[in-house]
Amino acid sequence: MIIILVISGLALGSFINALVWRLHKTESSIKNKKDKKYSILTGRSMCPNCQHKLSPLDLIPVVSWIVLKGKCRYCHKNISISYPLIEVLTTILFIFSYIYWPYNFNGRGIIYFVIWLFLLVGFISLAIYDIRWLTIPNKILVWLFSLVIIQILVTFIFYHGGLHYLLNNIVGFLIGGGIFYILFQLSSGKWIGGGDVKLGALLGLYLSSPTYAILLIFFASILGSLYSIPLLITGKASRKTLIPYGPFLIISTFILILFGSHIRSWMHLKGLYI
Numbered sequence: 001m002i003i004i005l006v007i008s009g010l011a012l013g014s015f016i017n018a019l020v021w022r023l024h025k026t027e028s029s030i031k032n033k034k035d036k037k038y039s040i041l042t043g044r045s046m047c048p049n050c051q052h053k054l055s056p057l058d059l060i061p062v063v064s065w066i067v068l069k070g071k072c073r074y075c076h077k078n079i080s081i082s083y084p085l086i087e088v089l090t091t092i093l094f095i096f097s098y099i100y101w102p103y104n105f106n107g108r109g110i111i112y113f114v115i116w117l118f119l120l121v122g123f124i125s126l127a128i129y130d131i132r133w134l135t136i137p138n139k140i141l142v143w144l145f146s147l148v149i150i151q152i153l154v155t156f157i158f159y160h161g162g163l164h165y166l167l168n169n170i171v172g173f174l175i176g177g178g179i180f181y182i183l184f185q186l187s188s189g190k191w192i193g194g195g196d197v198k199l200g201a202l203l204g205l206y207l208s209s210p211t212y213a214i215l216l217i218f219f220a221s222i223l224g225s226l227y228s229i230p231l232l233i234t235g236k237a238s239r240k241t242l243i244p245y246g247p248f249l250i251i252s253t254f255i256l257i258l259f260g261s262h263i264r265s266w267m268h269l270k271g272l273y274i
């Protein structure tokens with residue numbers, strides 16, 4: 001199982017690199033949008049700098065980067081270390097998810113796990129995009145929403161999710177999206193971006209629990225503060241600096257999916273009921 005996860009993690013990490021780059025190319029110019037070579041589905045892999053087509057030997061995750069010493073074979077320009085790092089990160093998150101998966105690996109546990117791995121691919125892409133360009137692309141959100149709706153339908157139809165389950169999804173959606181929507185409206189989009197509202201709603205829907213939706217926002221705010229306060233103190237950022245919020249929401253979701261039940265029982269022990 002670990003071998004399968006390593007291979008798929010590296011391959012999908014490599015896919016994430018290509019996806020994020022192509023998505024940005026096509027989103028940033030109308031001319032590129034029509035250009036088939038940037039298509040995610042049909043375009044061939046190419047060097048981000050000279051755009052030379054890459055041979056299969058250049059496309060082995062991590063290995064190619066090391067063998068080529070981080071340079072393109074054709075134009076000799078440096079290829080960012082972020083490429084192999086993203087491949088490694090994806091693999092580590094896959095293995096970590098497998099080790100700490102809260103369900104049994106039978107029946108719906110496996111279905112949820114496979115959906116989770118595909119969600120992770122979208123989450124990582126989205127986080128990188130948000131860090132680099134401070135927006136959350138709708139194309140990735142649509143893909144993530146589809147996966148979450150598949151999971152909800154599977155649970156509802158085959159595992160007797162029931163109305164209570166659906167209601168939890170809807171309340172999660174309303175809390176996750178609603179709090180950010182209010183912040184967005186109050187600040188006319190200065191404190192939080194429109195993409196964060198949609199992402200909050202999506203994650204609330206997926207977490208399928210009002211408690212988790214509240215914890216999602218709570219953890220993301222703590223992580224966001226831990227990240228930005230040192231930057232403010234050292235003067236590396238001002239109050240006007242835009243800080244991507246998507247990655248914090250995604251890290252919080254990762255924590256809640258894998259360790260949510262532990263956190264919940266700890267809270268009950270301490271008499272904290274939400």
Ligand SMILES: [Zn+2]
Nearest residue numbers: 047050072075
């Ligand atoms: Zn090149």
